[in-house]
Amino acid sequence: SKAWTLRQHFQGFPKASDFHLREETLPQPKNGQVLLEAVFLSVDPYMRPYSQTMMKEGDVMIGSQVAKVIQSYNPSFPVGCHVVSDCGWRSHWVCDGAELTPVLPDWPQDIPLSLALGAIGMPGLTALYGLEEVCEIKKGETLLVNAAAGAVGSVVGQIAKIKGCRVVGCAGTDTKVSYLKELGFDQVFNYKTATSLEESLREAAPHGYDCYFENTCMLMPQMREYGRIAVCGSISMYNDTTPQTGPYVHTHMIFKQLRMEGFLCARWKHKHQQSLRRLMAWMTEGKLRCNEHITIGFNNMPAAFMGMLQGDNTGKAVVKV
Numbered sequence: 001s002k003a004w005t006l007r008q009h010f011q012g013f014p015k016a017s018d019f020h021l022r023e024e025t026l027p028q029p030k031n032g033q034v035l036l037e038a039v040f041l042s043v044d045p046y047m048r049p050y051s052q053t054m055m056k057e058g059d060v061m062i063g064s065q066v067a068k069v070i071q072s073y074n075p076s077f078p079v080g081c082h083v084v085s086d087c088g089w090r091s092h093w094v095c096d097g098a099e100l101t102p103v104l105p106d107w108p109q110d111i112p113l114s115l116a117l118g119a120i121g122m123p124g125l126t127a128l129y130g131l132e133e134v135c136e137i138k139k140g141e142t143l144l145v146n147a148a149a150g151a152v153g154s155v156v157g158q159i160a161k162i163k164g165c166r167v168v169g170c171a172g173t174d175t176k177v178s179y180l181k182e183l184g185f186d187q188v189f190n191y192k193t194a195t196s197l198e199e200s201l202r203e204a205a206p207h208g209y210d211c212y213f214e215n216t217c218m219l220m221p222q223m224r225e226y227g228r229i230a231v232c233g234s235i236s237m238y239n240d241t242t243p244q245t246g247p248y249v250h251t252h253m254i255f256k257q258l259r260m261e262g263f264l265c266a267r268w269k270h271k272h273q274q275s276l277r278r279l280m281a282w283m284t285e286g287k288l289r290c291n292e293h294i295t296i297g298f299n300n301m302p303a304a305f306m307g308m309l310q311g312d313n314t315g316k317a318v319v320k321v
């Protein structure tokens with residue numbers, strides 16, 4: 001078995017030498033336990049801030065994977081079934097069922113299992129909860145989402161379209177812009193080549209935004225009165241070495257009576273199963289599509305992670321073993 005560990009804490013943007021590939025000998029599974037083999041592993045932005053605050057040097061990198069049960073002493077997880085496991089960047093793992101989530105039963109043959117790490121997994125749930133529970137989005141409203149071509153952002157925009165909203169997205173390459181237009185976004189722009197971010201935002205929605213799904217950093221002045229901001233992530237700051245002082249936002253918050261709320265997907269854990277079914281239904285009906293950026297090989301986990309942080313991925317970034 002192999003595992004990727006954090007050799008040393010990242011200083012700024014992660015480098016290949018910050019990771020270490022370790023050989024491990026796993027114990028024989030006992031009664032109630034299973035032996036897992038990784039099939040797809042997820043690389044996600046949260047791993048960057050999490051490694052800094054929650055991990056010691058030498059720890060195995062945190063993360064989720066779709067794994068196949070290859071040995072089982074637990075009747076709930078027979079050999080051959082697929083599960084989502086949070087065992088980190090490991091090729092194999094021995095555990096009991098308490099730590100495992102089976103992939104949705106009746107998973108359609110033509111839907112890749114890797115989507116259990118994307119649109120039919122944590123990023124899809126994050127998109128759904130951010131829109132419904134935090135933004136309380138309503139038909140006819142205008143939504144802005146950034147990192148729009150990513151795992152969360154692309155689902156946010158599509159669900160908002162399903163709900164009858166006008167959707168504006170921004171992303172970092174022209175290929176991503178074209179992809180988002182294909183997905184049905186109403187207006188999309190490349191924030192890296194736009195001459196003025198403010199002007200692009202105003203042009204895309206002259207009357208302003210009712211809801212803002214925030215994945216990178218604040219864009220406050222374009223909000224409409226009583227607007228709602230779901231603060232999902234702040235990826236533009238994850239590799240900073242000095243803390244940012246932040247933009248001055250109070251004036252807009254007060255005079256437009258905005259509501260801004262940070263959230264974690266896990267808050268609505270009790271709804272996960274029914275929410276995954278809703279996402280899957282949209283997908284089988286063809287209303288929800290999800291591109292995947294697939295890196296081949298367990299040995300390429302660090303490269304896939306660093307690639308995602310610098311924006312290589314259109315859609316969900318995953319590694320196929």
Ligand code: NDP
Nearest residue numbers: 045150151152171172215216233234235236263264265311
């Ligand atoms: P993505 O698939 O969107 O991948 C990351 C993308 O972020 C890159 O492709 C890149 O796209 C963009 N990006 C990278 N650096 C910057 C930067 N400096 N400024 C602006 N954009 C940048 O990742 P996810 O969809 O998985 O996650 C998106 C956000 O949601 C993250 O902030 C993440 O932490 C957060 N999140 C929060 C959760 C929660 O429970 N609150 C759960 C899951 C995710 P581009 O080329 O467009 O710049």
